[in-house]
Amino acid sequence: MRLEGGSALSLRRWWRSAGFARAGIAHAYRTQPNFRIEVWAGTLACAVALALRAPLAPVALACALVLGLELVNTALEAVVDLASPELHPLAKVAKDAAAGAVLVASGGAVVVALAVLLPPLLRVLGF
């Protein structure tokens, strides 16, 4: 019985934490145009993979990596703005490096999408 009570409590805590995570994602979607573009580009890439019966896992993983890093980038921007509202060379390094992480992941995602989706797409188009 105690175990069941503990499980229910853990589940409630997990659901509460998931609510905070959803709020963070909703904030990023509202305030970050790049995040919105990445969400819809990722959705499109996954839909194309499903339609072409191409492997979904690598495409979904690449999209999740980009979106996850964009969320980390958003968090880091907020922390830097809080800690250093004035211009500072270290604030610039932090923001530029976080943006670089998103760019690297986006480049990788494009390569994955081309490698996985292009061959079946060309076949469907008759090439």
Ligand SMILES: Nc1ncnc2c1ncn2[C@@H]1O[C@H](COP(=O)(O)OP(=O)(O)OP(=O)(O)O)[C@@H](O)[C@H]1O
């Ligand atoms: N406090 C700061 N000190 C020094 N340079 C900064 C500072 N804040 C921003 N910058 C520079 O301006 C760039 C843009 O910063 P900003 O906070 O506007 O991000 P952003 O363009 O809104 O990024 P994103 O498009 O990912 O939201 C940073 O990458 C950095 O080079």
